[in-house]
Amino acid sequence: MTALFNEMLRYLTSPAVKNNFKLVLLKALRHLVAQLNFRDPALLEFNPELNLIWQDAVRSVYDYADKILS
């Protein structure tokens, strides 16, 4: 999960990538974040490690947003 997110973020920050593509990526990322809700208790019960992975991924996305907007 984190690897996937990092890969997406790498594309998003890269100057070589076209803006249109970035926008598509960004929308995909938003969709992903909205859909994959790992705070879902049933899923966490199933695999508690998911939560840690998820938090890690989410933090990296947040750091990215912070960097872009500042």
Add this chain to the structure above:
Amino acid sequence: MFPGAGSINLNRKVSSSHWDHLLESPFNQHVLLLAIQVVKVSEEAFYQDALLRLMNWLCLPQMLENKRTFDLACRLLMEISTPELFKVQEFMHWQPKILNHIYLLRDQEKECCTPLVSHTDLQVFNQMPHRSPGLLNPGVESYGGPSYAKFRISFQQTFRTIFDPKLMEQAPSAKGAAQEKSVKLLHSQYLETMAIYDIEYFQATAIPELLLSVDKETVLGQELVLLGLRQAAKVLDPSQNFRQKYMTVHEQIADVFRDPDYAAAQSSLLDLSLARLTNFVESALVRIIQSPVFSGKAVQDTLDFFKSSQYKDLCSDQMGALWPSPSLSLIKESEYVSKFLKQNGFAEYLVEINASTVTFEDHVEIMSHHFENRDAFDPHAAQAVQTNKADGGNDAGDGELEGLYEEGVHGRYDDFFVIPNEQYARANDEDGQAEGAYGTRGAGRRQPPEYILEDMNKTQASLDKELGRQWDKLKERFARRRLMAYLLEDRSSANAKLARNESAKKKSEALKDSWLSDAYPITEKQNLVIYGGSPCLKRQLAVKLRCQILRMLHYLPRVFENAFVSPSLCKNLMLREKDEIQELTD
């Protein structure tokens, strides 16, 4: 981006250039939305900290007051206040409990409110998978629970900003579309939340303010009235079951308080508020009916139309096959209209006519019985032929089917188009043909003029393409309307071809007198006008408003009794009602 945490200060002054780089780049807006989303799904400690910073940085109240940023602020407010929901997957045996409501706790000492979130010690909310700052909620009184991110924006504070006509009208939309409506999803969502959490303010201030804007004869004024009526309907309409929703939420809050009296108090408050709201909406409806928006002439025209013999002619059985219900461009929901009129004793026959509609399938069945040759009138036969050809299948089978059905001769369900339209029938009358152009009843099948056939076949081909092979009632209705629109179109260019003979001239003259010519202004783009509704925003709104009012009359019968009082008296009544409500509430 987000400055250091600490306490929140929603009222700090910021210059309007604060949001410049957000407004200029849609990319940045997407990033911000992403950040908000991330904050919403993150774990607790991070959530509190990040949300605080985010809110401090955004300054939403100031953003809402700024014309340039109003639109963006609305979107952000929505994004922040909508809870994240689970993705429910059917194959899983568990059912996540999804609550659509957001709770906010008020901290008396610090004068702020906090959202109730999933990890609190409150048992009720342990199952809540989502949370949100609940910006739109006024909060729950007197509960000294744990405070997290601290915001409080009450309805009283935000109502006038959110419904500020200047901001609503002039706010530049994100896409720059000029036609975008000023009333957005945010506004209706805002009012819905208000109805649940602050019904007193809802009935005493919000709805009256919206409905009183009927005096302004602007598009925005109409939109606001419509919005107000829709929201009032959500509360008043018995079928919407507002009481149940309201009590569900407040019983949960009562559980949190462990206060048995709370639910009872809320119940009586609801009763009182609903009674007042009903009174107000009734007097407001009377006023609106008498205002130019809902002009008496339009109503009278409609009633006249229903009473007229012309209407009865239109809805004969023959017509029913093509045109199952009267297509009123004025009021689209004929079912409502007919029920309403029947209830009030205007018309008896409307409901019956609607019930006796001959559907496309019925028609095919009837015709096939009549001719005892099923395949000839099977609507799918042509496609079956085509499919067989495409599959490179049985050649012998093709031959049989082709023998039964020939597109060129039959013109594809030519018997189906029983159109009482002299436009096509007249030429044959001249030739001494007693039957219609398409020879519906007899064996004397005669090929219609070429131009009709050609166009018809094109239409049929596209309709078939859309309808597919499965019968679909909705699609069929849609197709019928388009077909009707097609038939209503001006065929002046086609007529020009026939202009050589005299009969064509007579035909075009006669056309002016026929019932179709005065039904609609017949123009080239008739399709768009009939199916898509009027392109004029104001007119569309008027139609919607009428529909809404007709719907509301079902459970507000007193309006009809009072509808014929003089307008000035009515306005006074309405104002008095508002004053009374406010006095009572104060």
